[in-house]
Amino acid sequence: MMDMSVVVTIAMFVTLVGMLMSGFPVAFTLAGTALLFGGVGIATGLMDFSFLEILPNRLFGNVIRNELLFAVPLFVTMGVMLEKSNVAEDLLESMGKLFGSLRGGLGISVTIVGALLAASTGIVGATVVTMGLLSLPTMMRRGYDTSLATGSIAAAGTLGQIIPPSIVLILLADVMSNAWQQAQLNNGLFSPVPMSAGELFAGALIPGLALVGMYILYQIGMAIFRPETSPAIPKDENEPDDGLYSRLFLALLPPLFLIVAVLGSILTGIATPTEAASVGAIGAILLGAARLSTRMRNIVLASLAAIILLLVISTSFDLRMGRESVPTADQVAYWTAVGLTLLFFTGLSTALWRTHKSGVLGDVMRSTLRISTMIYAILIGASLFSLVFRGIGGDEIIEDMLHSLPGGQFTAILLVMVLMFVLGFFLDFIEITFVVVPVVAPALLAMDGTYGPIWLGVLMAMNLQTSFLTPPFGFALFYLRGVVPEHVPTTAIYKGVMPFVLIQVIALVVISLFPELVTWLPNKLFHG
Amino acid sequence: MIDTLVRRLDQFSSKTGDFLSLLPLLLVLLQFAIVLLVYVFSSGSVQLQESLQYINAMMFLGGVGYTAFKDEHVRVDLLYCNFSDRGKTKVNFYGTLFLLVPFLILFWHASIPYVTDSWSIMETSVESSGLPFIYILKSTLLLFAFTLSIHAVADLLRHGKALFAGNK
Numbered sequence: 001m002m003d004m005s006v007v008v009t010i011a012m013f014v015t016l017v018g019m020l021m022s023g024f025p026v027a028f029t030l031a032g033t034a035l036l037f038g039g040v041g042i043a044t045g046l047m048d049f050s051f052l053e054i055l056p057n058r059l060f061g062n063v064i065r066n067e068l069l070f071a072v073p074l075f076v077t078m079g080v081m082l083e084k085s086n087v088a089e090d091l092l093e094s095m096g097k098l099f100g101s102l103r104g105g106l107g108i109s110v111t112i113v114g115a116l117l118a119a120s121t122g123i124v125g126a127t128v129v130t131m132g133l134l135s136l137p138t139m140m141r142r143g144y145d146t147s148l149a150t151g152s153i154a155a156a157g158t159l160g161q162i163i164p165p166s167i168v169l170i171l172l173a174d175v176m177s178n179a180w181q182q183a184q185l186n187n188g189l190f191s192p193v194p195m196s197a198g199e200l201f202a203g204a205l206i207p208g209l210a211l212v213g214m215y216i217l218y219q220i221g222m223a224i225f226r227p228e229t230s231p232a233i234p235k236d237e238n239e240p241d242d243g244l245y246s247r248l249f250l251a252l253l254p255p256l257f258l259i260v261a262v263l264g265s266i267l268t269g270i271a272t273p274t275e276a277a278s279v280g281a282i283g284a285i286l287l288g289a290a291r292l293s294t295r296m297r298n299i300v301l302a303s304l305a306a307i308i309l310l311l312v313i314s315t316s317f318d319l320r321m322g323r324e325s326v327p328t329a330d331q332v333a334y335w336t337a338v339g340l341t342l343l344f345f346t347g348l349s350t351a352l353w354r355t356h357k358s359g360v361l362g363d364v365m366r367s368t369l370r371i372s373t374m375i376y377a378i379l380i381g382a383s384l385f386s387l388v389f390r391g392i393g394g395d396e397i398i399e400d401m402l403h404s405l406p407g408g409q410f411t412a413i414l415l416v417m418v419l420m421f422v423l424g425f426f427l428d429f430i431e432i433t434f435v436v437v438p439v440v441a442p443a444l445l446a447m448d449g450t451y452g453p454i455w456l457g458v459l460m461a462m463n464l465q466t467s468f469l470t471p472p473f474g475f476a477l478f479y480l481r482g483v484v485p486e487h488v489p490t491t492a493i494y495k496g497v498m499p500f501v502l503i504q505v506i507a508l509v510v511i512s513l514f515p516e517l518v519t520w521l522p523n524k525l526f527h528g
Numbered sequence: 529m530i531d532t533l534v535r536r537l538d539q540f541s542s543k544t545g546d547f548l549s550l551l552p553l554l555l556v557l558l559q560f561a562i563v564l565l566v567y568v569f570s571s572g573s574v575q576l577q578e579s580l581q582y583i584n585a586m587m588f589l590g591g592v593g594y595t596a597f598k599d600e601h602v603r604v605d606l607l608y609c610n611f612s613d614r615g616k617t618k619v620n621f622y623g624t625l626f627l628l629v630p631f632l633i634l635f636w637h638a639s640i641p642y643v644t645d646s647w648s649i650m651e652t653s654v655e656s657s658g659l660p661f662i663y664i665l666k667s668t669l670l671l672f673a674f675t676l677s678i679h680a681v682a683d684l685l686r687h688g689k690a691l692f693a694g695n696k
Contacts (some may be wrong), residue, residue, distance in 0.1 A: 023608020023616070024623030025601035030628025035634055052634060056642040056669055064585045064665065072561060073552045073584065271563070278559035285556075314568040322571075337568060365549040367689075370600045372552065373591035377601055380672070384631070426604050473606075 004044055009394040012037045012164035014518050016385075017426075024433050025509065027374070030381030034388040047391035058383050067274060068174050068197055073372040074277035075167050076263075078284040079117075080364045080371070083130060085288030085355075086256050088117055095249040100233035105221030106142065107152045107230055110135050111215045114156025115163050115208070116259060116424075128157030128476045132189075132483040145229035148222060148489050151496025154476045155215060158465045161429060162458075163208035165263050165280075166200035168429045170273060173197035175433055179441035180453040186446050195453045197273045198266045202522040203454035205267070207462060207511050214503045247388070254290075258283040267525055279365050282348065288360060296354055303347030306340045313337050375430055382434035389439065399443040409447040413456075416440045417463050425465025428475065432464060451515040458518045459511060466504035469497055530685050537682035538597060545594035549659055551587040555580060574657045582659070585668040593675025597682075608668060614691075622686035628680050639669045 015035045020026060041047040046302075063069065082088060092113045100104030117127060121134060131153050139149040161168050177195040184192035203451060223230045262280040265271040271279070290300040313319070317333035326334075355361040389395065402412040422430055437460065445453055468475040471494035511517050558580055566572045595601055608619065643666050654659035 019627070021607055022619050022623065023603045023605055024619055025596070027601050028623065028628040028631065032633040035630050053638045056639040056666075059669065060642075060666060064589075064668070065581060070555070070559070070580060070584055073555055073587065077552055077556055088627045108645050178548060184643065216549070251582045271567075273558060275563045275566075278556055278563055281556040282560045308566075311560035314570075318570075319568065320570050341564060341568070361553075362549065365552050366545060366621075368552040369545065369549045369591050370598055373588050373595040374601050377595070379590050381631075383632075426606050428602060430602070472657065478606075493623055 004395055005046055008037065008044065008388070008392050009047060009397050011040075012392070012394065020426070025377075026213070026427075027377035027381040030385045030431075030435065034381070037392065038388045041388065041392040046393060047388070049523050051387065051391040052384075055384055055387060058387060059296055059380060062383065063379055067272075068170065068176065068380075069376075071170050071197070071273040071277040072167060073368055073377055074172065074274065074281050075165065076368045076371050077281040077364065078277065079167075080367045081281065081284035081288050081360075082255060083126075084183040084360055084364050084367070084499075085284075085291060085293070087284075087287055088130060088360055088449055089134055089253075090251040090291075091116065091255060092131075094248040096135070096138060097470075098231075098248055099525070102223075103227055103232045104219045104230040105232060106135070106139050106144065107148065107219040107222075108216050110152050111156045111159070111212060112138075113210045113221065114159045116255060117160050117421070121149060127160050128154060128479040130503075131157050140485075143231045145496075146361055147492045147496030148219075148229045149496070150484060150488065150493040151500055152215075152219065154265050154469055154474075154480045154493070154497050155481070155500035158476050159208070159211065159215075159470050161283060161465045161468075162211065164204050165276070167261075167272065168433065169200055169204055169457075169461065170197055171201040171430060171433050172437065172461060175437045176200065176441060176453045176457045179438060180445055182442040183445035185379075186442065197527070198269060199522040199526050200457050201263065201273075201453055202267050202525050203458050203518045204264075204461065204518055207458055207507065208491065209505070209509055210510075211462075214507065215500065216513070218499055218503060246290070252336070254287050258287065269526065285355060285361075286351050288364075289355050291349045292354050292358060296351070299347050299350050302516040303344050303351070303481065306344040306347065310337055310340045310344070320345070326446050378430055379434055380491065382431070382438075385435060386438050395439065397440070398439055402440070402443045405449070409444070412444060412447065413459075416444060417459070420463055421461060421467045421470075424464045424475070425470075425473035429461075429464055429468075450518060454522050455511075456517045459508070461509055462504065466501060466508065469504065471497060509527055530689050534682050534686050534689075537678050537685075541593045541597035541675065541679050541682070544590060545598070548587055548591045548594065549680040551583050555583050555587070558583070574601060575659050578653065579660045582661070582665055582668070585665060586671065589668045589672040590675055592672050593677075596676065596679045617687045617690050620683060621691055624680050624683045624687070628676075629684075632680060633671075634675050635673045636677075643667050644672060 012033070015036070016030070019029045019033050022029075035052070037047075037049070038052050042049055058221065094111060095109035095113060099109050100410055102108075113135075114127065114131060116502060117130075132150075136153060142144065160166055173196070177197075180195045181192045219230065230424040258280060261283070262276045265276045265279070266273050286300045286303060313336060317330050317335050319330065319337055321331075321334055352361060355364075402416070405411045405415065420432060420436060423436060424431050427435075441453070444456060469477070471477060474497070477493055477497065481490060484493065558576070562572070562580075564574055565576075607614065611619065643663070646663040646666045651662040651666070652658075653662055
């Protein structure tokens with residue numbers, strides 16, 4: 001019986017990969033393949049049909065009622081709004097002007113903007129394409145080395161995956177916390193310790209910023225030792241400096257502030273990711289609107305002032321009106337707060353109306369609907385897949401296999417990382433998170449000597465990000481190829497990206513050797 | 529005849545998208561209002577918070593057909609992008625027939641009793657102060673089955689016609 005189960009499990013994975021290569025949508029391929037092997041399982045007596053009928057119950061409990069996943073449409077709204085209202089474009093342009101007169105400055109700008117756009121849609125392709133379209137022409141025109149330019153763009157485009165708050169980290173947090181609970185239960189701990197999305201965010205922050213730093217160091221190194229690869233924009237070509245700093249200030253500060261506020265409120269535990277995401281989305285809508293006209297900018301500024309006053313009032317007075325006796329001062333504060341809220345919503349309504357009129361809002365919302373639905377559909381397909389996988393005993397097989405490897409947890413983790421790296425060549429982050437992680441993570445986490453779910457999650461995220469960059473199959477490279485002019489040879493892209501892959505590998509080795517780099521901040525923030 | 533039917537079905541998918549695209553905005557506004565209520569006015573409402581589940585469920589379960597119609601469900605396009613038009617049509621026709629349709633049959637089969645059971649006892653929230661409409665929340669599963677089925681039929685007809693009608 002055991003042997004049968006092994007054969008079916010292996011066949012199930014091989015068939016899935018084969019079916020996926022046909023190009024039929026991933027969500028439905030997962031579900032269809034699962035069903036096929038559900039049939040095989042039933043025919044061979046490995047599982048019962050009633051197992052498949054649990055699906056609605058699973059979806060209801062794990063997907064529909066999942067509070068964390070609410071953050072997905074909210075963060076997508078924020079990311080798409082920032083993208084469609086050209087906030088990113090402006091950011092790149094102003095940064096380029098600021099740093100452009102330095103050697104290597106354009107490359108550094110690209111890296112920083114890529115890191116700031118972390119809260120993008122969570123799809124590698126989108127960021128790489130945006131960055132490629134926006135910055136490659138400028139870099140080429142300024143005489144940048146093609147390899148260095150394309151390599152920087154591809155690498156910067158994947159940075160958004162690992163720097164919080166990113167959608168993929170939210171999805172990974174959801175899957176990881178389930179795996180962590182299960183691993184603890186399997187080890188006989190019946191009141192398992194939870195793991196939150198905030199903790200994963202905190203864990204990813206230092207490694208993510210370290211990557212940004214290493215990218216920039218490499219670009220500075222190139223500018224110093226091989227100056228011909230990354231020329232500066234000549235001074236006289238630069239516009240006169242008047243207003244440059246104020247424009248830069250306007251382009252850089254609001255999105256930076258927004259991202260820091262969202263991330264900060266999650267990391268300090270003030271807000272849940274979902275709450276913070278809604279603030280981010282509203283902020284992005286206001287930012288987008290402020291760019292439409294001067295009048296609109298003043299309205300947005302007034303709304304922001306209202307919000308800040310509101311926060312000040314709420315921290316200085318007790319606004320609960322349900323108490324037995326409410327002091328006059330609190331009553332006055334309460335009605336002022338109500339007035340400010342109304343003022344804010346008037347401003348917000350105007351912003352919504354204006355962005356609606358300019359066509360951006362509808363565009364953003366339809367795009368948000370499609371991206372969120374696409375993510376959820378994969379989750380639904382993957383739910384059926386893992387249901388069947390458990391049904392035929394696949395989870396036990398994987399666990400036995402990982403636990404019986406010579407070399408213990410080191411070999412097991414290495415094997416899983418190599419497997420995920422290879423899968424990263426043709427599956428996107430979302431699919432791997434939903435399909436592979438639930439299968440391997442409980443077994444890995446149950447082993448002695450791993451450093452817990454946060455470390456494993458960050459390691460996996462960074463590993464996949466590396467995979468997306470690695471020639472010849474890396475995802476990011478395919479997308480970049482699509483927007484790079486024909487005359488640039490593909491080998492130039494490969495050559496340019498290799499140093500970044502090397503940086504990634506170094507970073508992976510470092511966080512494996514020094515897990516405190518990942519675990520220190522979450523411990524400090526959440527358990528200190 | 530087939531063309532008219534396909535067009536009608538596509539129109540349906542497209543319309544659901546127009547309607548459902550209001551929901552992400554509603555979700556953002558409601559969640560933000562809740563944040564203000566909680567953090568400024570120190571008053572939360574479980575019911576308001578739970579209403580988000582209903583909106584979100586309606587959005588992502590009802591939106592699946594529209595997203596499929598817009599061809600935005602991710603594909604592994606390593607090979608697919610190099611296929612001829614006829615190759616792509618074949619992938620979509622046989623994929624829908626052998627992967628999607630069986631899944632939809634299972635989905636209908638499993639969720640109809642699940643939903644009707646909930647209606648028959650007028651299931652209320654697990655949390656005592658929550659919204660007492662769990663049967664409605666569970667019914668959103670049927671939106672997934674319904675909109676995706678509409679799209680699957682449209683695709684089978686469209687691609688089937690392209691594959692088989694030309695040979696006559």
